[in-house]
Amino acid sequence: MLEIKSVTCVKQERCLFESLSFALDAGQIMQVEGPNGAGKTSLLRIIAGFANADEGEVIFQGHSITQCYDDFAAELLFIGHKTGVNGQLTAYENVCYWLDVHGYERATNIYDILAKLGLVGLEDVPVRTLSAGQQRRVALARLWLNNAKVWILDEPFTALDKRGVVMLQQQFAQQLSRGGAILLTTHQDLTAHFSALKKVVLEYRH
Amino acid sequence: MNASHSYWQLFYAVYSKDLTLAFRQRAEIVNPLLFFLIVITLFPLAIGPEPALLARMAPGIIWVAALLSTMLGLDKVFRDDFNDGSLEQLIASAYPLPLTVLAKVLAHWTITGLPMVLMAPVFALLMNLDTQLLTATLLTLLIGTPLLSFIGAIGAALTVGLQKGGILMSLLVLPLYIPVLIFATSAIDTSSMSLAYGGQLAILGAMLAVAAVMAPLAISSALKVSVS
Numbered sequence: 001m002l003e004i005k006s007v008t009c010v011k012q013e014r015c016l017f018e019s020l021s022f023a024l025d026a027g028q029i030m031q032v033e034g035p036n037g038a039g040k041t042s043l044l045r046i047i048a049g050f051a052n053a054d055e056g057e058v059i060f061q062g063h064s065i066t067q068c069y070d071d072f073a074a075e076l077l078f079i080g081h082k083t084g085v086n087g088q089l090t091a092y093e094n095v096c097y098w099l100d101v102h103g104y105e106r107a108t109n110i111y112d113i114l115a116k117l118g119l120v121g122l123e124d125v126p127v128r129t130l131s132a133g134q135q136r137r138v139a140l141a142r143l144w145l146n147n148a149k150v151w152i153l154d155e156p157f158t159a160l161d162k163r164g165v166v167m168l169q170q171q172f173a174q175q176l177s178r179g180g181a182i183l184l185t186t187h188q189d190l191t192a193h194f195s196a197l198k199k200v201v202l203e204y205r206h
Numbered sequence: 207m208n209a210s211h212s213y214w215q216l217f218y219a220v221y222s223k224d225l226t227l228a229f230r231q232r233a234e235i236v237n238p239l240l241f242f243l244i245v246i247t248l249f250p251l252a253i254g255p256e257p258a259l260l261a262r263m264a265p266g267i268i269w270v271a272a273l274l275s276t277m278l279g280l281d282k283v284f285r286d287d288f289n290d291g292s293l294e295q296l297i298a299s300a301y302p303l304p305l306t307v308l309a310k311v312l313a314h315w316t317i318t319g320l321p322m323v324l325m326a327p328v329f330a331l332l333m334n335l336d337t338q339l340l341t342a343t344l345l346t347l348l349i350g351t352p353l354l355s356f357i358g359a360i361g362a363a364l365t366v367g368l369q370k371g372g373i374l375m376s377l378l379v380l381p382l383y384i385p386v387l388i389f390a391t392s393a394i395d396t397s398s399m400s401l402a403y404g405g406q407l408a409i410l411g412a413m414l415a416v417a418a419v420m421a422p423l424a425i426s427s428a429l430k431v432s433v434s
Binding site for chain 2: 070074076077078080082083084085098101103
């Protein structure tokens with residue numbers, strides 16, 4: 001579904017990775033590993049189409065994403081370090097806004113999903129008053145409310161408690177079982193077992 | 207992506223989010239307006255309260271004050287969305303970015319430009335402006351302030367990635383405001399001579415039409431550069 005073809009990224013005259021190639025098929029989960037500064041986030045941002053690769057290209061369903069970015073964006077869910085949650089808005093408003101700008105119907109079960117994520121009673125307070133983990137949960141509520149084929153998640157487990165990590169991995173399994181693909185970076189190993197787990201290891205290069 | 211979801215819903219979602227945020231932090235609406243008022247009241251103190259002189263200078267003062275107050279809110283248009291990552295989410299949406307941008311620029315105008323147009327008659331009283339000149343000033347402000355928002359948003363989008371882009375943005379944007387200022391004050395001058403000033407208004411209108419179509423495209427490209 002998603003193919004990365006000899007992608008090279010150079011930042012501040014340091015080559016982060018060179019001629020990196022791999023493919024991600026439907027039902028697969030791929031974990032990008034590497035020490036801090038190895039270029040994991042840069043790689044994810046190139047694949048999501050926010051940054052351009054110095055060389056190489058990213059192919060989605062047979063087309064380069066630079067040529068048909070809108071088609072790719074329609075099937076993409078990206079959650080980065082900066083999650084896109086507005087601190088002034090409430091959890092409910094944040095979820096609704098995200099659904100609106102991505103063209104999803106406002107599901108009737110938004111409150112149920114927020115409750116499932118442990119945000120009962122906090123749906124209507126400004127998100128900035130919540131803890132870091134709760135703010136992350138507001139962003140992650142999107143994973144229950146989309147039908148994107150490709151999920152790109154940069155450190156999704158940051159600030160989450162153990163129960164949150166388990167719940168997130170159950171949702172990963174759900175995405176894989178309906179034929180989606182997941183690309184994520186994380187420092188801890190996934191605790192759940194995924195048979196379709198692939199890994200890409202980036203070395204820190206000087 | 208659901209087909210029943212129209213572009214209008216996207217536009218409304220972005221526009222209403224920005225307005226909601228502005229109403230939650232009232233300073234965003236009140237500050238430019240207060241600044242506008244203060245600049246205007248400083249002039250009679252500085253040049254003397256002579257009614258004829260003030261009336262002669264009023265349109266120019268109101269327009270320069272409007273330019274400066276527009277700049278106040280511009281930095282905020284994309285800054286918060288850039289900092290919290292919403293901008294990336296908007297880019298990674300299947301909807302065309304220029305449409306989103308159009309909604310954000312119009313929201314900025316509703317928050318800063320429209321209150322100035324509405325308050326201008328009150329401020330004009332302070333400056334001893336007569337009805338004929340007031341009509342001309344209001345018309346130019348009505349067409350001119352959205353134009354200021356469109357042009358300014360290009361500068362805001364280019365500098366959003368910088369830590370302290372505010373001053374650089376002013377340097378980029380203010381020279382581009384000169385044509386707007388020239389035609390607006392020329393229209394007001396013409397009206398003071400009781401001549402028809404439809405021509406200048408038409409040129410301002412034409413500039414607004416071009417800006418409304420072209421600026422969102424330029425802003426979208428600038429935002430993509432800033433995010434990468």
